[in-house]
Amino acid sequence: MKSKPTIKIIATGGTIAGAGSSNTITTGYKPGALTIEELLEVTPDLNNFSNIEVEQLFNIDSVDMTTECLLTLSRYINDTLLDEEVDGVVITHGTDTLEETAYFLHLVIKSHKPVVIVGAVRPATAISADGPLNLYNGVKVACERQSHGKGVLVVLNDRVGSARYIGKMNTTTVDSFKALEQGYIGAIVGGEVHFFYKDITRLHTVDSIFDVESIVELPKVPIIYTHLGDDRHLYDAAVQVGSKGIIVATAGGYTISKQAEQGIQDALKKDVVIIRSSRLSTGIVSRTNIDNEQDYIAADSFNPQKARILLMLALNVTNDKDEIQHLFQKY
Numbered sequence: 511m512k513s514k515p516t517i518k519i520i521a522t523g524g525t526i527a528g529a530g531s532s533n534t535i536t537t538g539y540k541p542g543a544l545t546i547e548e549l550l551e552v553t554p555d556l557n558n559f560s561n562i563e564v565e566q567l568f569n570i571d572s573v574d575m576t577t578e579c580l581l582t583l584s585r586y587i588n589d590t591l592l593d594e595e596v597d598g599v600v601i602t603h604g605t606d607t608l609e610e611t612a613y614f615l616h617l618v619i620k621s622h623k624p625v626v627i628v629g630a631v632r633p634a635t636a637i638s639a640d641g642p643l644n645l646y647n648g649v650k651v652a653c654e655r656q657s658h659g660k661g662v663l664v665v666l667n668d669r670v671g672s673a674r675y676i677g678k679m680n681t682t683t684v685d686s687f688k689a690l691e692q693g694y695i696g697a698i699v700g701g702e703v704h705f706f707y708k709d710i711t712r713l714h715t716v717d718s719i720f721d722v723e724s725i726v727e728l729p730k731v732p733i734i735y736t737h738l739g740d741d742r743h744l745y746d747a748a749v750q751v752g753s754k755g756i757i758v759a760t761a762g763g764y765t766i767s768k769q770a771e772q773g774i775q776d777a778l779k780k781d782v783v784i785i786r787s788s789r790l791s792t793g794i795v796s797r798t799n800i801d802n803e804q805d806y807i808a809a810d811s812f813n814p815q816k817a818r819i820l821l822m823l824a825l826n827v828t829n830d831k832d833e834i835q836h837l838f839q840k841y
């Protein structure tokens with residue numbers, strides 16, 4: 511038996527590795543400027559309770575994460591977790607697209623071992639930078655026996671969230687990450703991890719059908735944000751660039767303007783899959799008779815950006831709309 515768990519930290523950049531020109535700069539800095547080794551120098555000694563290994567996979571602003579990066583990262587994590595010596599993984603990531611990467615990993619990682627993703631809203635050079643404590647807490651969560659089998663866990667601001675539900679809710683505050691309806695699944699107090707719930711009800715990781723090894727490329731799936739005075743031109747453009755699906759972020763969750771509807775109906779004729787989601791921060795988009803009549807898929811409790819992640823993976827497995835609808839209700 512090893513006395514300390516071995517945790518691999520996989521660094522990808524973001525504000526947690528960001529640098530500004532002075533310690534009062536908390537906006538307008540450069541994300542992905544420092545290396546993981548430099549971050550560890552200012553983080554409380556993780557070797558007191560874990561064996562740390564590190565890999566600098568990328569060093570980018572998370573707005574530059576691509577679907578190719580997602581495939582590279584998830585394959586790297588799956589390979590890492592096959593190693594019996596590795597007990598868990600912590601990923602450092604920018605917060606802007608953290609919820610998307612976290613949910614992608616939640617669907618494709620084939621292990622019960624803890625996978626934790628952390629970020630920060632203040633650059634590493636700022637006064638009261640939140641990165642070092644988030645990283646420390648993330649490693650604590652990865653070392654915790656109870657973190658096994660819970661899917662991908664998001665750790666910021668002393669809280670643990672599920673990748674299925676949590677998202678970025680504020681541009682700059684340290685309590686930015688929330689799941690407004692579902693809440694957190696745990697908290698970290700004085701380095702101790704407390705879980706409130708055993709697991710979430712939706713399928714993930716080892717119970718998921720998605721396998722990144724069989725994916726060559728993820729399909730193009732844009733999100734179209736609706737608004738007063740909506741029309742069809744963005745739908746036409748989406749079809750023209752070869753989109754296989756469109757996530758419609760509707761204004762209320764249910765209805766779509768007559769003008770947009772015309773573009774959507776033409777997209778459907780070209781076999782583009784249409785997901786009816788909502789631009790509102792909370793609420794479920796449930797399946798209705800409109801979906802049967804118009805051939806839409808209801809997004810259930812997915813926000814548009816997480817619906818996009820699920821649809822990109824779903825389209826690699828099936829084009830059958832009933833099956834895709836079923837996935838949106840199970841995952």
Ligand SMILES: NC(=O)C[C@H](N)C(=O)O
Nearest residue numbers: 524525571572604605606
């Ligand atoms: N707080 C952050 O990490 C924001 C940064 N633009 C990123 O996502 O990489």
